[in-house]
Amino acid sequence: MRRLLLGLGLIAAPLAAQQKLDRRIAIASDASIRITNLTGATRVLGWDRDSIAVSGSAPATAGFFMGGSGRMAKLGLEPEEGGKDVNSSYLDVRVPRHARVWVRSAAGAIDVQALQGEVDLVSVGGTIRVTGSMRVVTAESIDGDIEVVGPMPLVRVKTGSGRILLRQPTGDVMATTVTGPIVVTEGQAQGARLETVSGAVSYGGTIDRHGTLNIQTHSGDVELLLPSLLGAEFDLQSTSATVTAAIPAKTDQVRKGKQLFFANAGGGAQVVVRSFKGKISVYGQ
C-alpha cells in the first residue's frame, strides 16, 4: 500500500507542478495579437468569434499574462526562473480568423491554422507549421523546420539549418536557408525566389503563365519537376557542376559554356537557376 501511494505520488508530482490555463477576452476581429511562449508549444487556431480564448498548461511557477482590448492584445508565458525544459508548457490560442498574429518562441513549436490575416512567427529552434490561406506569412528560425501548407498570396520564410517545406504555394514566395533543404511540392507560384548556401532545392509543380522561378545556391543541388508543356524560358547555370534538362517538349536548346538556355512551349514564364557547384536537373512530368 505504501509503495502504491509512493508510486501515485511520483506520478502526481509533475502534474501538481503544472497550472491549467483557461482565459478569454473580447477583441476586434482584425486585432493585432502578440503571443510569447519561449519554451513551450503554441497552437493558434482561427475562429469566427471576436474574442481570444486560451487554454493549456504551464509550470506552476510560470507567469501567464493576457491583456488587451479593441485592436491590440498580448498574451503569453513569462519564462520560468532557470526553467529551460522544452515543451514544459502548451498554449492553445483561439483568435479571430482575420487577426494579425505575432508569435515568438525560443525552442517551442508553433502551429498556426485556419487564419486569413497576417502571421509573423519566430522560433529559434522549434518547428513552425502554418496551414490555411493567410494573406501574408512571415516565418523565421535559426535551426527549426518551417512548413507552410496552402494557397497564400505572400510567403516569406527563412531558416538556417532547418528544412523548408512549402506545399501548394500560389502567390509570391521567398524561401531562404543556409544549410537546410528547400522543398516545394504542388507549386503554382506566381513568383518564387528560393535561396540557399548548401541546402538542396527541389521544386515540383507548375508556375503561373507569366510567373518567375528564381533559384540560387552555392553548393546545393537543384531539381525541378515541371509540366512538359510549361510555357517558359529557362536560363540555367552551374559554374562547376552539370546542368541537364529532360523536358520532352523543349525547344531551341542552346548551351553556352556552362549555361543552358531554352524556351519551352513558347515561353511566358521564366525559370532562372544559378549555382556555384550544385547540380541542376530539370525533368518534365
Place this chain on the structure above:
Amino acid sequence: MICAELREHLAAYAQGTLAPADAAALEEHLTGCAACSALLEQLEPPTEGASALAKSIEPDTDLWPGIEARLTPFRGTRVTLPSWALAAAAVVLIALSSAVTALLLRPRPAPTVAVAPAVTVSPLEAQYATAASELSAELARARTRLSPATLAVIEKNLAVIDSALAESRRALAGDPGNAVLERLVIATWQQKMDFLRRATALGES
C-alpha cells in the same frame, strides 16, 4: 519626442524589415497614437493590389553595372584613393569580418578562419564586409542573451557561409570579370548579412 523617434522606424516597419524588438515598441506606441497610425497607413505597401502587377520586367540590356555604380558612392568624382588602396582596404575588411565573427562568437580557441584570398575586390563588396563586421560586433554584444546551443548553430551556419564565400571568391580570382561569379559572391554576402541580422535580432528580443 517619442513620436519623432519612432517615426524614423515607420518605413522599415511598413516594409517588414524592422527588428522584432523595435517593432514591438512601435506597435505599442501605435495603439495610442492616431497621428503615427495615420502616417503608417500612408507608408504601408498596397499588398491587396500587388498581385495584379507584373511579376518582372526584363531590361533590354544588363543593368547591373549601372546599379553597381549607383550603389558605390566612392566611384566617380568622390574617389580620391587609388584602386589598389580600395582593394587592399576591402580585403582587410573582409578578413576582419570573418575573423570578428569567428572570434567574437567563439569563446573557445578559434579555428583557422577561412580568409578570402587577396583578389581584386569591388568597393561594393567592401561595403558588405564593413556592414557584416558591424553586425558581427552587434551579435557579439547580444551573445549573452543566447543559449550555448543557439550560439553553436549560429556559428556553424556562419562558418558554412564564410566557406562558400571564400570558395566563390577564389573562383572569381581565377576568372575575374565573370558576371555570374560576381553575383554569386554578392548573393552570398547578402545571405551572411541577412543571417547575422536575424541572429542579432534574436539576441535583442
